[in-house]
Amino acid sequence: MPQGKLQVVLVSAKGLENTDFLCNMDPYVLLTCRTQEQKSSVASGKGSEPEWNEDFIFNISEGASELALKIMDSDTGSQDDFVGEVGIPLEPVFIERNIPLTAYTVVKDGEYRGEIKLGLTFTPEERESRDFEVEESFGGWKQSSYTD
DSSP, X not given: OOOEEEEEEEEEEESOOOOOSSSOOOEEEEEEETTEEEEOOOOTTOTTSOEEEEEEEEEEOTTOOXXXXXXXXXXXXXXXXXXXXXXXXXXXXXXXXXXXXXXXXXXXXXXXXXXXXXXXXXXXXXXXXXXXXHHHHTOOGGGOOOOO
């Protein structure tokens, strides 16, 4: 498994189910990768077509295989409403290093609840073992012409 930094560009969503009856909902996104959780800003009054245009950075280590997004509706005075969720496998971004802006399906109870658009970029961490390979290529005892 690769190690490095994952940049998530959270752009927008559309077609979300409005969980507020009298007014537009105030959606936000919880982004989770293993034990790291980050939260977008609340798109106040943006309803089912919110825009965020925010960047998030996650430190990727062994065992990270999915980015989970949970879309919530911020409610004052009561518990926030669950709008839907998305699970994005990370293997394609580890291989390609960059996944351009893509719309992912938002689901709730196994049913389509809209789309969320985001881009992913993975920057691998330089490994210390590479330093040794570089040093060895400059010569050493194997390439010495010294004889007794």
